[in-house]
Amino acid sequence: xxxxxLFGALTTAGLAAGAAQAATLDDVxxxxxxxxxxxxxLAGFGAPDANGVWEGFDVAVCRAVxxxxxxxPMAVNFVPTTGQTRFTALASGEIDMLARNTTxxxxxxTDLKFDFVGVNYYDGQGFIVPTALGVSSAKDLDGxxxxxxxxxxxxxxxxxxxxxxxxxxxxxPVETNAEGQQQYLAGACDAYTTDASGLAATRATFENPGDHxxxxxxxxxxxxxxxVRHGDNEWADIVRWTLNALIAAEEYGVTSANVNExxxxxGTNPEVNRLLGTEGELGGMIGLxxxxxxxxxxxxxxxxxIFEKNIGENTPIGLARGLNAQWTNGGLxxxxxxx
Amino acid sequence: MSDTHSQTVPFxxxxxxxxxxxxxxxxxxILWMRENLFSGWFNIITTLISLYVIWWALSHTMxxxxxxxxxxxxxxxxxxxxxxxxxxGTSAACWAVLTDRWQQLLFGFYPRELYWRPVLSLVIFLxxxxxxxxxxxxxxxxxxxxxxPFVMFWLLWGGTAWFPISIGLGFVLGWAAWRALAPMxxxxxxxxxxxxxxxxYWLYTAGPLxxxxxxxxxxxxxxxxxxxxxxxxxxxxxxxxxxxxxxxxGILLALGRQSDLFIINKISVGFIEIIRGVPLIVWLFxxxxxxxxxxxxxxxxxxxxxxxxxxxxxxxxxxxxxxxxGLAALPKGQYEGADSLGLSYxxxxxxxxxxxxxxxxxPGIVNTFIGLFKDTTLVxxxxxxxxxxxxxxxxxxxxxxxxxWELFxxxxxxFFICCFxxxxxxxxxxxxxxxxxx
Numbered sequence: 001x002x003x004x005x006l007f008g009a010l011t012t013a014g015l016a017a018g019a020a021q022a023a024t025l026d027d028v029x030x031x032x033x034x035x036x037x038x039x040x041x042l043a044g045f046g047a048p049d050a051n052g053v054w055e056g057f058d059v060a061v062c063r064a065v066x067x068x069x070x071x072x073p074m075a076v077n078f079v080p081t082t083g084q085t086r087f088t089a090l091a092s093g094e095i096d097m098l099a100r101n102t103t104x105x106x107x108x109x110t111d112l113k114f115d116f117v118g119v120n121y122y123d124g125q126g127f128i129v130p131t132a133l134g135v136s137s138a139k140d141l142d143g144x145x146x147x148x149x150x151x152x153x154x155x156x157x158x159x160x161x162x163x164x165x166x167x168x169x170x171x172x173p174v175e176t177n178a179e180g181q182q183q184y185l186a187g188a189c190d191a192y193t194t195d196a197s198g199l200a201a202t203r204a205t206f207e208n209p210g211d212h213x214x215x216x217x218x219x220x221x222x223x224x225x226x227x228v229r230h231g232d233n234e235w236a237d238i239v240r241w242t243l244n245a246l247i248a249a250e251e252y253g254v255t256s257a258n259v260n261e262x263x264x265x266x267g268t269n270p271e272v273n274r275l276l277g278t279e280g281e282l283g284g285m286i287g288l289x290x291x292x293x294x295x296x297x298x299x300x301x302x303x304x305x306i307f308e309k310n311i312g313e314n315t316p317i318g319l320a321r322g323l324n325a326q327w328t329n330g331g332l333x334x335x336x337x338x339x
Numbered sequence: 340m341s342d343t344h345s346q347t348v349p350f351x352x353x354x355x356x357x358x359x360x361x362x363x364x365x366x367x368x369i370l371w372m373r374e375n376l377f378s379g380w381f382n383i384i385t386t387l388i389s390l391y392v393i394w395w396a397l398s399h400t401m402x403x404x405x406x407x408x409x410x411x412x413x414x415x416x417x418x419x420x421x422x423x424x425x426x427x428g429t430s431a432a433c434w435a436v437l438t439d440r441w442q443q444l445l446f447g448f449y450p451r452e453l454y455w456r457p458v459l460s461l462v463i464f465l466x467x468x469x470x471x472x473x474x475x476x477x478x479x480x481x482x483x484x485x486x487x488p489f490v491m492f493w494l495l496w497g498g499t500a501w502f503p504i505s506i507g508l509g510f511v512l513g514w515a516a517w518r519a520l521a522p523m524x525x526x527x528x529x530x531x532x533x534x535x536x537x538x539x540y541w542l543y544t545a546g547p548l549x550x551x552x553x554x555x556x557x558x559x560x561x562x563x564x565x566x567x568x569x570x571x572x573x574x575x576x577x578x579x580x581x582x583x584x585x586x587x588x589g590i591l592l593a594l595g596r597q598s599d600l601f602i603i604n605k606i607s608v609g610f611i612e613i614i615r616g617v618p619l620i621v622w623l624f625x626x627x628x629x630x631x632x633x634x635x636x637x638x639x640x641x642x643x644x645x646x647x648x649x650x651x652x653x654x655x656x657x658x659x660x661x662x663x664x665g666l667a668a669l670p671k672g673q674y675e676g677a678d679s680l681g682l683s684y685x686x687x688x689x690x691x692x693x694x695x696x697x698x699x700x701x702p703g704i705v706n707t708f709i710g711l712f713k714d715t716t717l718v719x720x721x722x723x724x725x726x727x728x729x730x731x732x733x734x735x736x737x738x739x740x741x742x743x744w745e746l747f748x749x750x751x752x753x754f755f756i757c758c759f760x761x762x763x764x765x766x767x768x769x770x771x772x773x774x775x776x777x
Contacts, residue, residue, distance in 0.1 A: 040719075040728055041735030048732055050439055052448035052567075077566060080722045080732075085627055089722075092631030178734055182743055205741025207418065316415070316737045 024235035036062035037095040040080040043201040044311040057310040058099040064296040073299035099226040113230040117240035122323040124218035126196040138217040142167040147189035157220040201317045245293040247335035249302035256301035263294040407432035413738035447569015460491040498562040501549040509537035565643040569724035578712040581650040589658025614656035627721035661703035665696035705765035726750045
């Protein structure tokens with residue numbers, strides 16, 4: 001009884017308050033904290049360390065945005081979301097942005113009413129098999145049992161791939177990546193399929209990584225990126241250009257080591273000057289201080305530094321840049337001009 | 340005659356020989372084994388097979404457990420230590436993940452220097468339930484029990500102490516209204532006012548009052564947000580809050596379902612059937628997802644609070660049915676006896692019916708509580724970091740990616756200890772309340 005009255009009162013209060021919704025940027029500034037949706041735990045992309053401090057490739061995007069808006073990369077309130085809760089959390093305003101290895105798809109961008117502000121990792125679905133199986137291509141997997149996470153796009157991609165190539169397979173459904181690892185190692189399936197970044201991370205944890213090989217076929221496009229709600233374009237701009245600032249910083253050689261020096265006085269490269277606010281008023285155009293990009297870059301380094309620190313070749317996950325190299329190095333990572 | 344005898348028989352024992360123990364094969368352990376394990380060919384075979392299975396299971400797990408490595412900073416280091424110290428091919432647990440992360444599994448992200456606060460509130464909880472659980476504790480301690488939820492709330496979340504105090508004042512207000520109105524305005528009016536007044540007070544006055552008082556006399560400690568709660572602390576808070584709140588609510592619902600008042604009866608039946616007819620996980624998703632759409636944008640109605648409410652309602656529906664079973668099991672004569680003594684409805688319930696009905700329901704109630712406590716792990720699906728959720732998070736760190744059983748063994752062990760103590764207590768309670776006439 002008491003509770004229903006409470007809910008009723010809150011709902012009525014909500015109808016009254018709903019009309020006067022402030023802009024996300026003002027909310028964040030007033031709160032002094034960015035609410036950022038992240039994974040509940042994915043190796044390299046987002047996980048708390050022993051002290052409860054979140055770190056990872058996606059987490060770094062949250063920190064950069066917090067640094068750009070609030071000047072403090074630690075002023076982030078990380079909200080762990082699952083595959084099911086992530087979109088509602090964003091749509092309902094519980095979080096200001098979502099940086100949770102989420103694939104940019106047509107329906108998510110349009111029907112679900114979100115705005116993907118860019119791509120921070122180009123992923124794709126791959127296969128891992130034991131070397132002993134003697135398979136060198138995914139097309140040799142005719143009749144194989146394959147461990148697959150249920151309810152994901154990977155499940156649908158797998159069905160498409162096998163149908164296109166006119167070969168058969170037997171799915172072994174698993175719930176989580178951890179379960180997939182265990183089932184695969186226990187021999188419950190001949191092959192395990194998930195995003196290639198996940199496969200690399202998984203393989204790195206094996207006792208004998210050399211006994212397993214990741215097949216060359218990538219059977220789907222999974223562009224992962226941060227997203228925000230439809231309707232607040234100013235906020236979307238801030239998140240989009242913070243990501244672009246990290247990418248541009250790598251292209252122009254601005255790193256966490258030299259960013260303070262480069263931002264102290266105008267240098268020779270006008271693009272860097274505009275980016276770091278020593279020239280022009282780019283920060284004011286998106287409602288931020290002029291040193292916003294400097295703060296974002298100082299938070300965790302440029303895109304390349306973030307990549308190397310969390311998932312790069314010197315980490316246990318050991319991903320090569322591949323598609324995620326700068327466009328100047330033959331990759332797809334490309335920031336529009338800061339002008 | 341006796342002479343004859345003495346001459347025909349060479350020896351007659353004149354004293355009894357002292358009682359001797361039965362032969363080795365007929366006493367002690369061997370007798371017990373013969374009777375219980377090896378009586379007949381079928382039992383012999385099953386015993387041998389069972390022994391083999393137990394030996395097989397233990398011989399495969401125990402070396403792994405006891406060879407375990409406790410000091411390492413990552414799984415890779417664990418494996419390196421194992422390869423260096425143990426013969427090739429032996430497996431060993433990597434317990435180092437627990438030494439590294441046990442604080443997180445127990446407390447989530449709660450600030451480390453404040454660990455004394457949840458620990459102290461657990462102690463307060465244990466002291467506070469003592470007068471409820473054990474009859475020998477003096478009754479005056481119940482006052483402490485009534486105050487303890489507010490103290491625990493303050494200890495766990497921190498912030499200003501005036502907030503829980505002003506919330507608690509609402510109960511005092513309701514009680515005072517009841518005492519003042521009941522003699523002159525009648526029970527119905529008094530109970531309506533006693534319920535309505537605190538609600539109005541909580542909605543409009545409690546918050547500002549707490550803020551005012553805080554400004555006059557600051558009395559606060561560091562605030563910890565629900566986001567930082569996790570691990571077993573989270574399971575405990577959700578479980579204990581659910582258990583404490585669902586019992587009275589469940590009893591009221593059970594009485595409501597038996598009530599002759601049409602509306603109360605139908606509301607109770609509807610509530611119980613709807614809540615019970617839908618899986619808990621759906622209610623949790625409702626709490627975390629659907630409510631967000633109903634609540635005003637920007638209001639942050641704490642997710643943990645929403646979960647506690649849902650878990651409480653869910654458990655209350657089950658408790659209601661268990662208690663209804665107890666009520667139905669009482670002979671009709673008990674109800675009629677109570678009526679014939681001229682007791683009012685609440686008097687008869689309090690003094691005659693409920694003490695007996697609840698006694699019968701104890702196993703069912705404890706069963707529901709154990710289930711509720713274990714069900715708290717379902718919150719992992721809505722992104723709360725309970726022990727299972729944290730085990731995922733821990734596995735996602737680069738140091739411990741790939742570890743599996745060690746975390747689950749630890750979590751399982753802690754849950755087992757809690758649930759086992761609850762079931763032991765229920766046995767104790769059943770024995771204590773045994774009156775022999777049921």
